Amino acid sequence: MKDLIMARRLRFNGTGSGVNGCPAVHEDLDTGEVIIHGPALTDPDDIARLRHLGEGEVPIVVPRELLVDFGPKEVTRVPTIIGLDEFDRLFTQFEHTAWRLETRRRYSSDEVTDTYAQFTRGEPVNWEGVDAEWCAERREQTALGKRFERVRIVDNPPTPGQLYLLDNARRNSAVGEEIRSLWRAPTPNDSNSPTRTSGSSTRAWWPGSTSMRPTTSSTWS
Numbered sequence: 001m002k003d004l005i006m007a008r009r010l011r012f013n014g015t016g017s018g019v020n021g022c023p024a025v026h027e028d029l030d031t032g033e034v035i036i037h038g039p040a041l042t043d044p045d046d047i048a049r050l051r052h053l054g055e056g057e058v059p060i061v062v063p064r065e066l067l068v069d070f071g072p073k074e075v076t077r078v079p080t081i082i083g084l085d086e087f088d089r090l091f092t093q094f095e096h097t098a099w100r101l102e103t104r105r106r107y108s109s110d111e112v113t114d115t116y117a118q119f120t121r122g123e124p125v126n127w128e129g130v131d132a133e134w135c136a137e138r139r140e141q142t143a144l145g146k147r148f149e150r151v152r153i154v155d156n157p158p159t160p161g162q163l164y165l166l167d168n169a170r171r172n173s174a175v176g177e178e179i180r181s182l183w184r185a186p187t188p189n190d191s192n193s194p195t196r197t198s199g200s201s202t203r204a205w206w207p208g209s210t211s212m213r214p215t216t217s218s219t220w221s
Contacts, residue, residue: 008028009029015084023109025067115168125168143176
C-alpha cells in the first residue's frame with residue numbers, strides 16, 4: 001500500500017498584485033519553507049544565464065517589493081498573516097470605508113496585462129469586462145452605501161505605471177471607488193515640491209483633471 005502523502009499546510013503571506021492575484025508568497029506552516037509563484041521566465045537567453053538551475057525547476061519573475069513586503073524577515077516567523085480568502089472577505093464584511101494608500105511607482109502584475117500593452121502602444125484602453133467579478137463586487141458594496149477610497153502618490157513627472165493607473169481610474173471610478181492623487185515631494189523641505197501642506201489643507205491632483213484643487217485632510221478618512 002502506498003504511503004499517504006499529506007498536503008502542505010500553507011499560509012498566504014501576501015501579493016504584489018494591483019487587484020487580487022499573483023505574484024504571491026506562501027509559507028509552509030510546518031517546515032517554514034517559502035513558496036513563491038508568479039510569471040515564468042521564458043526567454044531562452046535569460047534562462048541560459050541562470051546558475052544552478054536544476055532539472056524540473058521553473059524560474060519565475062517577481063518584483064523586489066514582493067519579497068521585501070512578504071518574505072520572511074527572521075529565521076522564526078513572528079507576524080500572523082491572514083489568508084487570501086479571509087482578506088477578500090474584508091471587502092464585503094466591512095461596515096463603512098475601505099481605504100488604501102498607494103505609493104509604488106509600478107506594479108509588475110499590471111505590466112503583463114493586455115490593457116497595459118494597449119496603453120503603452122498609445123491606444124485607447126477598453127476597460128469594459130476587465131476584472132468583471134471584482135467590478136461586480138465593488139458595485140454591490142457601494143450600492144449598500146459603503147465607500148472604497150484610494151490615495152495615490154504620483155511622481156512628477158508620473159511614471160508609465162502611474163499614468164496607466166490614472167487611466168485605470170476611469171474603470172475604478174465607474175464601479176464606485178473614489179480615487180485621489182497627491183504629488184510625491186522630493187524632500188519634505190524642498191520649496192519646489194509640487195505638494196504643499198498648510199494647516200489642514202493639501203494640494204491634491206484629481207485624475208482626469210489638469211488642475212490642482214485644495215482638499216481638506218478630513219476627506220481622506
